[in-house]
Amino acid sequence: xxxxxxxxxxxxxxxxxxxxxxxxxxxxxxxxxxxxxxxxxxxxxxxxxxxxxxxxxxxxxxxxxxxxxxxxxxxxxxxxxxxxxxxxxxxxxxxxxxxxxxxxxxxxxxxxxxxxxxxxxxxxxxxxxxxxxxxxxxxxxxxxxxxxxxxxxxxxxxxxxxxxxxxxxxxxxxxxxxxxxxxxx
Amino acid sequence: xxxxxxxxxxxxxxxxxxxxxxxxxxxxxxxxxxxxxxxxxxxxxxxxxxxxxxxxxxxxxxxxxxxxxxxxxxxxxxxxxxxxxxxxxxxxxxxxxxxxxxxxxxxxxxxxxxxxxxxxxxxxxxxxxxxxxxxxxxxxxxxxxxxxxxxxxxxxxxxxxxxxxxxxxxxxxxxxxxxxxxxxx
Numbered sequence: 001x002x003x004x005x006x007x008x009x010x011x012x013x014x015x016x017x018x019x020x021x022x023x024x025x026x027x028x029x030x031x032x033x034x035x036x037x038x039x040x041x042x043x044x045x046x047x048x049x050x051x052x053x054x055x056x057x058x059x060x061x062x063x064x065x066x067x068x069x070x071x072x073x074x075x076x077x078x079x080x081x082x083x084x085x086x087x088x089x090x091x092x093x094x095x096x097x098x099x100x101x102x103x104x105x106x107x108x109x110x111x112x113x114x115x116x117x118x119x120x121x122x123x124x125x126x127x128x129x130x131x132x133x134x135x136x137x138x139x140x141x142x143x144x145x146x147x148x149x150x151x152x153x154x155x156x157x158x159x160x161x162x163x164x165x166x167x168x169x170x171x172x173x174x175x176x177x178x179x180x181x182x183x184x185x
Numbered sequence: 186x187x188x189x190x191x192x193x194x195x196x197x198x199x200x201x202x203x204x205x206x207x208x209x210x211x212x213x214x215x216x217x218x219x220x221x222x223x224x225x226x227x228x229x230x231x232x233x234x235x236x237x238x239x240x241x242x243x244x245x246x247x248x249x250x251x252x253x254x255x256x257x258x259x260x261x262x263x264x265x266x267x268x269x270x271x272x273x274x275x276x277x278x279x280x281x282x283x284x285x286x287x288x289x290x291x292x293x294x295x296x297x298x299x300x301x302x303x304x305x306x307x308x309x310x311x312x313x314x315x316x317x318x319x320x321x322x323x324x325x326x327x328x329x330x331x332x333x334x335x336x337x338x339x340x341x342x343x344x345x346x347x348x349x350x351x352x353x354x355x356x357x358x359x360x361x362x363x364x365x366x367x368x369x370x
């Protein structure tokens with residue numbers, strides 16, 4: 001994911017999220033985001049194609065990293081489900097490195113249909129990356145997809161639980177607890 | 186879900202899907218859909234708010250039915266996961282009653298970002314309905330949500346498998362096989 005600060009790209013992503021949380025996504029303009037990040041609109045468009053794009057930065061890097069984690073876990077002898085859950089655990093670790101961003105994003109995204117749709121598409125891409133990595137390691141397509149889908153379900157349940165009931169637990173802790181619960185289902 | 190034919194609502198839903206499959210969703214107009222269904226545009230708008238709406242009919246009825254199935258399975262002593270899977274099995278049975286519609290929908294929806302997003306939102310609503318039904322039966326929120334998410338994962342994997350490799354198996358059969366595989370993960 002890279003550092004959120006102090007580079008222009010990171011500042012723009014942060015400004016897009018903070019302004020959307022404060023004033024609403026629809027009424028926040030690219031001009032306002034650029035101004036808050038201390039750059040020009042032109043600089044904004046060098047980094048992002050549109051406003052929504054700024055709320056979902058670093059997508060490809062993320063997918064590659066999660067695939068790596070799943071492959072590594074499979075190589076280390078993890079079960080198919082545990083390898084997929086390892087990738088989701090890593091996703092939680094990355095999110096926890098920027099807890100303000102994770103919390104704002106989890107609050108803003110579900111309230112805006114366009115962003116909610118995009119977040120779900122992002123989750124599809126993560127499921128594809130993780131199941132693709134597992135099939136590379138010889139897992140059958142159906143099992144790889146089911147494991148990736150189940151792990152993404154753990155992610156959604158854990159994020160919602162973490163946002164709704166902030167009881168001091170970190171996101172990785174909540175994800176680990178949800179992963180344990182899904183194994184027990 | 187109701188019958189797809191011969192009522193106006195059903196004919197409109199069918200026309201929206203068939204024309205989108207044949208000519209592309211974006212280039213299909215409401216006027217063309219209405220004409221193909223033998224009704225006026227005004228009649229179209231009595232049944233649906235827009236073109237996308239016509240591709241996702243009978244949403245609330247569906248949610249209530251799936252919740253009923255999950256509650257009934259829980260009352261019959263099914264495990265949390267099996268109760269959620271029973272709802273998804275019922276979803277497959279309903280889709281299989283209109284196989285042409287199911288196959289066209291599975292082919293058209295993923296190729297149009299706006300429809301793909303809407304389908305994922307629909308799946309969120311199904312997950313909410315099923316997990317809500319399970320919590321009504323005393324299941325803890327986390328377990329109910331995880332079971333619903335896992336069952337929806339089974340649904341996505343099974344539909345993709347059914348569309349990609351039509352080997353004569355019915356959708357309920359593929360869903361049952363995927364449900365078996367997720368239990369074994």
